[in-house]
Amino acid sequence: MTSEGPPPVERPSSERLSRYLCRLVWTHDTGALADLRRPEALTEPRLIAANYAAEEEQRLVYEKVAFLFARFHAGRSRPLPGSGSMGGSLRRIGGPGGRGPKDSGATRLLDRLVASHELPLRHLQHAIERARACDVTPPSWARLADDLTEWRSPGRSVAYDWARDFYTPVFPSKRND
Numbered sequence: 001m002t003s004e005g006p007p008p009v010e011r012p013s014s015e016r017l018s019r020y021l022c023r024l025v026w027t028h029d030t031g032a033l034a035d036l037r038r039p040e041a042l043t044e045p046r047l048i049a050a051n052y053a054a055e056e057e058q059r060l061v062y063e064k065v066a067f068l069f070a071r072f073h074a075g076r077s078r079p080l081p082g083s084g085s086m087g088g089s090l091r092r093i094g095g096p097g098g099r100g101p102k103d104s105g106a107t108r109l110l111d112r113l114v115a116s117h118e119l120p121l122r123h124l125q126h127a128i129e130r131a132r133a134c135d136v137t138p139p140s141w142a143r144l145a146d147d148l149t150e151w152r153s154p155g156r157s158v159a160y161d162w163a164r165d166f167y168t169p170v171f172p173s174k175r176n177d
Contacts, residue, residue, distance in 0.1 A: 014145035017052040017062055018081055021069045021141060025079035036070035039063075053149075061148040064121055065141055068128045072138050082140040085147065086113065087162030090127060092136035101167055105130070110166050114159035119151055 011019075024032050024045070035043035049066035050059040073079060082089070090110050094103030101107055109130065112123045131138050147158045 012142065012146075013052050013054040013058075013062075014142040014149075017049060017065065017145055018140070018142040020049065020052065021066060021073075022079035022081055025073050025076060028077070033070045033073060036066045037074065039067045058145075058149045061119070062145055064119070064124070065145045065148065068124060068144070069141050071125065072128050072132050074132075080138055081142075082138040082144070084140060085143060085162050085165045086124070086127060086139045087165030089131050089137065089139040090162075091166050091168075093127075093130050093134045095134075106166075110163065114163050116159075117152075119148060 023029075024036075032043075032045040035041060035045045036049070046063055046066060050063045053059045053062045087110065090106050090113075091100035093106040093109075094100060097103065099106070109123065109127050113120045113127065116123065128138060147161075150156045151158055
C-alpha cells in the first residue's frame with residue numbers, strides 16, 4: 001500500500017495569471033513586458049496571459065489585466081502583486097489635499113468606472129496610470145481579473161463592491177492611555 005498524499009491544490013486561474021506576470025518582472029523579462037504594453041499586437045506573452053483563462057469568454061479580460069499590469073510595472077525591478085479591489089486602490093490615490101474620497105480626481109475616476117455597463121477598460125487604464133503616478137499599491141491583479149470576468153454576472157455587483165471599498169471610512173484605533 002502506498003501513501004500518495006492529498007492531491008495537489010489547483011490555484012485559481014487568476015492567481016496563476018498574477019504569478020506569471022510577477023515572474024516576468026522578477027526575471028527582468030523586459031521584452032515580454034514591452035510586448036504586453038502593446039494591446040493590439042498578437043504576441044506570445046499576450047497569448048500566454050489569455051491562456052490562463054479558465055473559459056474562452058475570459059480571455060479578453062486576462063489579456064487586458066496583463067496589459068494593465070505591464071503598464072503599471074514599466075521600469076520597475078520588483079513586482080507588486082497588488083492588494084484589494086480597484087476601489088481600495090483608488091482610495092490610496094491622491095495628493096497633499098487628501099486621498100480617496102477627499103481627492104476629486106480619484107472620486108471622478110471611481111464614478112466613471114462604476115457607471116460603466118461594459119468593461120471600463122479605458123478608465124481602468126487611467127486608474128492604473130494614476131496609481132503608478134502616485135506610487136501606491138495597485139489592486140490585486142488576481143482579484144482584478146476575477147472582478148472583470150464577473151463584471152456583468154447576475155447576483156454580483158463588482159461596481160458596488162469597488163464603491164464600498166472606496167468609501168469605507170477609516171476609524172482611528174481606540175487607545176487606552
